[in-house]
Amino acid sequence: MTVPTAHVYALGAALFALGVAGFLVRRNLLVVFLSLELMFNGAIVTLLGAARARATAEPSTFALFVIFLAAVEVSVGLALVIALFRLRRSVDSDAAASLRG
Amino acid sequence: MSALLPLLVGLPLAGAIACAALHARVLSRRRTDPEARPGEILVGAIATGAASAAFVLALALFVRLLGLPAADRRIGASLGTWIDAGTLRVPASLLLDPLSSILALVVTGVGALIHLYSIGYMRGDPGFARYFACLNLFLASMLLLVLGANLPLTFVGWEGVGLCSYLLIGFWYGKGWPADAGLKAFVVNRVGDAGFLLGIFLLQKELGALDYASIGAAASTGKIPSATWAAALLFCGAVGKSAQIPLQVWLPDAMAGPTPVSALIHAATMVTAGVYLLARLSALFLAAPGVLLVVGIVGGATAVLAGLGALASRDLKRALACSTVSQLGLMFLGEGAGAFDAGIAHLTTHAFFKALLFLAAGSVIHALGGEQDLAKMGGLRARIPATFLCFCAGAWALSGLPPLAGFFSKDEILGGALHGGHAAILASLGFAASFLTALYSFRLVYLVFSGRENFAGSPHESPGVMLAPMRVLAALSLLGGALAWIPIADARPIAAFLAPVLGGEAAPGGGAEHVLVAALSFAVASVGFLLARRLWRDRGLAGDEGLARTALWRLAAAGGVLDAFYRGAVARGARLLAIACGVFDLFVIDGAVNGVGRAASAAGASLRALQNGKIQSYGIGIAAAAGALLLAGLLLGRG
Numbered sequence: 001m002t003v004p005t006a007h008v009y010a011l012g013a014a015l016f017a018l019g020v021a022g023f024l025v026r027r028n029l030l031v032v033f034l035s036l037e038l039m040f041n042g043a044i045v046t047l048l049g050a051a052r053a054r055a056t057a058e059p060s061t062f063a064l065f066v067i068f069l070a071a072v073e074v075s076v077g078l079a080l081v082i083a084l085f086r087l088r089r090s091v092d093s094d095a096a097a098s099l100r101g
Numbered sequence: 102m103s104a105l106l107p108l109l110v111g112l113p114l115a116g117a118i119a120c121a122a123l124h125a126r127v128l129s130r131r132r133t134d135p136e137a138r139p140g141e142i143l144v145g146a147i148a149t150g151a152a153s154a155a156f157v158l159a160l161a162l163f164v165r166l167l168g169l170p171a172a173d174r175r176i177g178a179s180l181g182t183w184i185d186a187g188t189l190r191v192p193a194s195l196l197l198d199p200l201s202s203i204l205a206l207v208v209t210g211v212g213a214l215i216h217l218y219s220i221g222y223m224r225g226d227p228g229f230a231r232y233f234a235c236l237n238l239f240l241a242s243m244l245l246l247v248l249g250a251n252l253p254l255t256f257v258g259w260e261g262v263g264l265c266s267y268l269l270i271g272f273w274y275g276k277g278w279p280a281d282a283g284l285k286a287f288v289v290n291r292v293g294d295a296g297f298l299l300g301i302f303l304l305q306k307e308l309g310a311l312d313y314a315s316i317g318a319a320a321s322t323g324k325i326p327s328a329t330w331a332a333a334l335l336f337c338g339a340v341g342k343s344a345q346i347p348l349q350v351w352l353p354d355a356m357a358g359p360t361p362v363s364a365l366i367h368a369a370t371m372v373t374a375g376v377y378l379l380a381r382l383s384a385l386f387l388a389a390p391g392v393l394l395v396v397g398i399v400g401g402a403t404a405v406l407a408g409l410g411a412l413a414s415r416d417l418k419r420a421l422a423c424s425t426v427s428q429l430g431l432m433f434l435g436e437g438a439g440a441f442d443a444g445i446a447h448l449t450t451h452a453f454f455k456a457l458l459f460l461a462a463g464s465v466i467h468a469l470g471g472e473q474d475l476a477k478m479g480g481l482r483a484r485i486p487a488t489f490l491c492f493c494a495g496a497w498a499l500s501g502l503p504p505l506a507g508f509f510s511k512d513e514i515l516g517g518a519l520h521g522g523h524a525a526i527l528a529s530l531g532f533a534a535s536f537l538t539a540l541y542s543f544r545l546v547y548l549v550f551s552g553r554e555n556f557a558g559s560p561h562e563s564p565g566v567m568l569a570p571m572r573v574l575a576a577l578s579l580l581g582g583a584l585a586w587i588p589i590a591d592a593r594p595i596a597a598f599l600a601p602v603l604g605g606e607a608a609p610g611g612g613a614e615h616v617l618v619a620a621l622s623f624a625v626a627s628v629g630f631l632l633a634r635r636l637w638r639d640r641g642l643a644g645d646e647g648l649a650r651t652a653l654w655r656l657a658a659a660g661g662v663l664d665a666f667y668r669g670a671v672a673r674g675a676r677l678l679a680i681a682c683g684v685f686d687l688f689v690i691d692g693a694v695n696g697v698g699r700a701a702s703a704a705g706a707s708l709r710a711l712q713n714g715k716i717q718s719y720g721i722g723i724a725a726a727a728g729a730l731l732l733a734g735l736l737l738g739r740g
Contacts, residue, residue, distance in 0.1 A: 024720050032716070097714035 008049030016042030029081050029091045033074070040070045103165075106178035106195045109158050109205065110244045113212075116151025117237035120144055124230035139230040145220040148233035152216045152240055156209035163202050172601060174199055177250065184253070188309055196250035196313070200602045203445060203595075204247040204377055207452045208370050212240045214570035215365040218460055221567035222361050222467065232272060232359070239265035243370050247377065251312040252301045255378070259297070259342065262371045263290050269366060270358040279357035286351040293341015293348055300334030303327060313381060320384040332389035335382060336396060339375030343429045346403045350664050352426050353410070356418040360463030363418060368425045368459050369452035376432045376448050380441045383603045387439065394523055397437020401530025404430030408537030412544065413654055415642070417462050417473050420545055424499065424538070425455055431514055431534055438527050440517020441603040442596040447514055449595075450506035453581050454498035457574035461492035464567055465549060468560035475545075476642050480554035485562045489550050491571040496546045498578040500539035501626045506582035508622070511535055513596075516618045532625050539629025544644075547637035555641070 015038055022035030044063045051059035081091055088095040123144055130137040166174050176197040183193035197205070216236060223232050242261025249255040263286075271283030305311055307325055319325050339345070344352035355367045366372070379386055379396065386393050404427045411423035428451050435443040466473055468485050482489045498505035501512075515535070518527040562568070636644035648654045711722075 020720075020724055024717055024724065027717070093716050096716075099712070099714045 005049055005053040008052070009046055012042045012044075012046030012049060014042070015039070015045060018042070027093050029084070029093050032093060033077055033081070036077075037070065037074070040066060103162070103176045103178050103197070105158055105162060106176060106197055106248065107180060109155055109162070109209075110195070110241050110248065112151045112155045112158065113237045113240035113244065116148050117234050117241060119147050119151075120230050120234035120237060123147075124228075124234055127230055138225075138227065141220070141224065141229050144230045144233050145216075148237050149213065149216040149220065151237055152209060152213040155240065155244070156206070156213045159202070159205040159209045162197055163206055166197060166199065166202050171597075174601060189305060191251060191253045191311060193254065194250040194312075195248040195254075197248060198602050199598045200377075200380060200445065201247045203449060203599070204373075205244060207449055208240065208243045208247060211369045211452050211456050211574070212236075212243075212365055214573055215361045215369075215456065215460070218364075218463075218567050218570040219359070219361040221564045222463055223359065228272065232269070235265050235268045235272070236362070236365070239269070239366060239371070243374075246374055250314075252304065252316075253311055255381075256297065256301065259338070259374060260294070262366070262374065263287065263294070263342070266290075266355070266366050266371055269362040270355045272358050272362065282351075282354040282357035286355050289348050289351040290341045293338045296334045296337025296341070298338075300331050300338065303331045303334060307331070316382065317384040320382075320388045323388065325385070325388065328385055328388040329392055332382070332386050332392040333395070335378065335385070336392060339378050339433075340399065341375075342378075343372050343375030343433070344426050345375070345399050345430060345433060346406065347663060349403060349407065349426050350667060353419050353422045356416075356422050360418065360459055360466060363422070364456045364459030364463065367422065368455040372425060372429055373432070373448045373452070376429065376436065376444050379433070379436045380445050380599075380603060383436075383441045386436075390522075393437050393439065395437070397434050397518070397521075397523065397527045398530075400430045400433025400435075400437055401527055401534065402430070403427065404434060404534035405530055405537065408534050408541060409653055411541040412537060412648070413645075415475050417465065417475055417478070417545065417549065418459075419473075420475070420541065421455070421458055421462055424458075424541060427534060427538065428455065428499075431511065431531065434527055434531055434534075435514035435517045438514075438518045438521030438523070440514060440521065442599045443510065443513035443517045445599060445603075446595050447507075447510035450498065450510040450578070450581050453506055453574055454495045454578040457491060457571060457578055458495035458499065460567070460571045460574065461488050461495055464488040464563040464571065465492070467563055467567070469556050470558060472556065475548045477555050477557070478549045479552045479556070479641050480550070481556070481560060482550040484560045487562055487568050488571070491568075491575045492550070493546060494575040494578050496542040498582075500542040500630060501535050501622060502539065502630060503619075503623060504582065506578050506580075508619075508626075509582035511538075512615075512619055512622055515622050516615060519618060532621065535622055536625045536629045539626040540633050543630050543633035544637050547633065547644075548641060551638055552641040 019035045019037070019039030019042060022038060023032055026032055026035065044066055047059040047063040047066070051057065051063070084096055085091050123139055127137050127139045162176060166176060169175075178195045180193040180195075182190065184191040216233070219232065219236065223229055226232065239262055242258045242265060244258070246255050246258025246262060249258055267283045267287040269283075270286055271280040274280040274283075301311065304316060304325070307327060308315060308319055310316070310319075316325075320328055325331060341348045352367060352372065356363050358367075386396070407423045407426035407430060411420045411427060414420035414423055428447070432444040432447050432451070435441075435447060464485065465478070465481065465488060468481070468488070469478065472478070494505070498507040501507045503509075515528060515531045518524060518531045521527065636647065645654075711718075
């Protein structure tokens with residue numbers, strides 16, 4: 001049984017939309033991060049769906065890069081969250097709304 | 102070519118710079134010592150020396166000019182090109198011909214005498230060096246005006262003398278009203294100068310050349326299509342500078358300056374620049390007979406009205422100023438009749454006797470400690486006899502009684518007026534003006550020197566340094582006419598000397614016509630003199646009473662009508678315009694500028710709400726934009 005490509009794309013889109021929704025509605029920065037990762041994964045699923053449908057390697061290569069970049073981004077982003085927590089004693093995103101230093 | 106010619110302008114200029122430097126040193130010394138005074142002997146010697154050296158130079162050049170054959174009496178000097186822009190080429194060249202030579206002699210000669218007189222008159226004034234710097238600068242500008250070989254150079258001198266006139270009228274600016282008088286002179290002159298400039302522009306456009314030789318040649322062959330306009334515009338400049346109706350209002354006020362300044366600038370030299378300009382451009386004016394008639398009528402009307410003004414004046418210097426306006430009017434009348442040589446002749450003699458009268462008046466004022474009111478004089482004859490004699494010589498010459506200078510030159514003008522076209526109107530204005538001249542000249546003599554003593558204090562005669570120049574000028578007034586203009590058969594020296602420069606034909610001298618004019622003008626002047634003697638010799642200012650009831654007197658006393666008109670209409674109009682401009686500036690211009698600023702900051706304020714620092718609101722923007730792009734791609738990509 002093969003999963004139709006359209007389903008793979010739908011899964012990717014659903015993951016991405018879930019991520020966007022989470023990003024927009026949640027205030028806890030850790031959850032926001034989680035949503036960000038969901039959006040990455042939605043994109044990766046879509047890329048892999050495309051790789052399978054076209055039988056080419058490029059989308060898979062791209063997906064690997066995204067995974068690698070996501071790992072890097074998480075290390076920086078989490079560091080920022082920790083820094084913010086030290087500063088504000090909170091991981092609420094609205095706690096960082098001040099535009100002054 | 103002559104290297105001496107630029108030196109003639111350069112000497113007084115150098116004197117002016119030296120005096121200005123000395124004044125600057127006095128000013129810097131005054132910071133520590135408020136009583137610091139310039140070295141008067143040094144300053145006076147530099148300034149008077151420069152003026153006298155210029156006179157000697159002018160005399161030498163005049164002699165050299167006389168040595169040349171009559172047809173090519175021209176000495177030029179070129180200092181390279183001044184302006185070279187497109188079709189406009191103005192060489193910096195000077196020209197000495199019979200006309201400019203006579204003017205240069207008058208300017209430097211009378212100028213040197215007045216410099217000498219000023220040493221006595223200005224003694225002890227804190228601005229002594231400033232005064233002489235301005236006076237020397239005036240001489241340099243006036244010489245540039247006279248010697249410039251083209252209109253732009255003359256214009257530079259023209260504005261230079263205007264500047265010096267402004268500086269010297271307002272010399273005692275601390276008193277307030279002299280500064281206002283200087284401003285008035287400057288502004289009124291500006292009106293005429295605008296015409297002068299437009300005339301220059303027109304000639305440049307039509308002719309492409311601005312030197313007097315080209316203008317003269319083109320005008321006499323009828324090659325200037327709009328000669329009438331050009332002449333009319335240039336006449337505007339002359340009207341302003343020479344204080345003719347309707348721009349005569351500044352000259353009586355110009356008496357706010359020191360009296361020697363009135364003598365030199367506002368009687369003998371600067372105000373005659375208009376007369377000079379017309380003579381210099383005589384060919385152009387002869388090509389515009391309509392303008393020439395206007396010149397004559399303006400001159401005649403000014404001569405009569407200003408004569409009435411002089412008659413009704415109660416201030417010694419103001420009366421002399423009105424008299425100057427009147428005499429300038431006579432010169433214009435002569436030129437308007439085509440007798441340019443007569444205008445220049447009268448300019449020369451007038452420079453002698455009017456400078457003399459002003460210097461003598463200055464001596465009277467000096468003796469009375471600054472008093473200028475005729476009501477507070479009288480009976481001064483015995484107290485200051487030397488001044489009395491000099492003033493008499495001046496008044497005699499002014500009134501046009503023989504055998505003094507004024508008689509001959511005024512005769513020439515009246516003869517020219519009778520000889521030229523429109524004889525009836527010009528000659529009757531001329532004779533009326535000469536009658537008035539004799540009347541007011543002797544009115545002044547009687548009011549100041551005879552009758553009851555109305556002055557306070559004890560008048561004293563002026564020092565020798567002031568009397569000497571007066572004596573020289575008195576001698577010139579006595580002999581000047583006889584020496585230069587006495588008609589010997591048909592040869593009148595000044596007319597013959599000027600003939601190669603001036604266009605038109607000189608009125609013939611001698612003969613029955615001349616005798617008739619001489620007899621008439623003598624009769625008119627004598628009646629004026631006798632009437633003045635009857636009215637004012639014993640009764641002083643009370644002699645005015647009979648005349649004061651006549652309509653003419655009231656007209657004269659209301660000479661301020663034009664002043665009031667200018668103040669009411671022109672000055673107030675300008676002020677209203679300024680207020681309107683101010684309002685426009687405040688609300689429209691500033692409004693636009695402030696409006697742009699306010700709009701920008703309002704836009705910023707409303708956009709600021711977008712940047713609130715919350716990641717999620719940015720995220721909504723990004724998501725919305727991405728969604729919109731996606732939607733657009735879907736819709737358009739399909740289509």
